[in-house]
Amino acid sequence: MTKLSVNINKIATLRNARGGNMPNLLTVAKDVEGFGAQGITIHPRPDERHIRYRDAYNLKAVVTTEYNIEGNPIDDFTKMVLEIKPTQVTLVPDAIDAITSNAGWDTIKHNAYLKEMISEFKHNGIRTSIFVDPNLKMIEGAAETGTDRIELYTEAFAKQYSLGNKEAIQPYTECAILANKLNLGINAGHDLSLENIQFFKENIPNLLEVSIGHALICEALYEGLEKVISEYLKKLS
Template identity: 85%
Template sequence: MTRLSVNINKIATIRNARGGNMPNLLKVAEDIQKFGAQGITIHPRPDERHIKYQDAYDLKSIVKVEYNIEGNPMDNFTKMVLEIKPTQVTLVPDAIDAITSNAGWDTVKHKAYLKEVISEFKRNGIRTSIFVNPDLKMIEGASKTGTDRIELYTEEFAEQYSLGNKAAIKPYTQCAILANELGLGINAGHDLSLENIEYFKQNIPHLLEVSIGHALICESLYDGLEKVIASYLKKLS
């Protein structure tokens, strides 16, 4: 079974809109675990517009399943991750002012930098993953950085699938096959939803984990977190 890690950034966005503590991020994280999700993902950004750095520390004692922290490994982020020691850190090359992640790493151009950062995390017992576009060269590059896993950036697949173009899955399948051959674990995320997750899962061999936030929270506004999480788990089983 592919594991479901729920990204709770959007819960923090709603909380921050009023400046109080509703919804309670920690309580939501507890409930998501109770409903069966196998992971909690957060992606704190430098401006703390949703997840705050303090949230990352507070969640450490709350998250009993896999704890995945995503972000660009700038100094403050790296310091935080090394102090918290989550299960996994996912490296994402997003700009400071990015609304959301919109590209994977150039693992060839940034090979030396990624090797340095990854080695530091791995020395501290933290599993590493690199956010990458579905490009065979980027998969090959990732294998030379020392990372444990890659996370396939799935926005293009999701967009094309919504237009009826199921052939858009092909580069992702090819990248997953190559990644597995190179000894890399395979994660995926970005715009995956109940509409496309089952097809994606069926066509990506060796898929270990998906990280889903925006769509899952939007779907939960209609059907509730417990029902929606159960639906994802069924489609991923």
């Protein structure tokens, strides 16, 4: 079964809108796990507009499943991850002012830098993953960095799938086949939803984990968090 890691950034966005502690991020994380999710994902950004760095530390004491911290490995982010030691760190090349992640790493151009960062995280017992576009050259470059896994950036697939173009899965399948040959674990995330997750999973061999936040929280506004998580788990089984 592909594991479901729920990104709770949007819960923090809602909390921050009023300046208090409602909804309580830690309580939601515990509930998400109680509803069956196999992981919690956060993506703190330098301006702390949703997840705050302090949240990352506080969640360490609460999360009992896999804990995945995503972000650009700037100095503050790297220091935080090395102190918390989550299950996994996912490296994402976000610009400081990015609204959301919008591109994967150029694993050839930044190969030496990624090797250095990945070595540091792995030396501290943290599983590593690199956010990448569905490009065979980028998969080959990722393998050379020593990373444990890649996370396929799925926005292009999701957009085309919503337009009825199921052929958009092809580059992702090809990249997954290559990743398997190169002994890279495969994660995926960005714009995956109840509409497309089963089709995606069925066409990606050995998909280990999906990280889903925005769509899941939007769907939960209508269906309820427990029911939506249950539906994802069914589609991923």
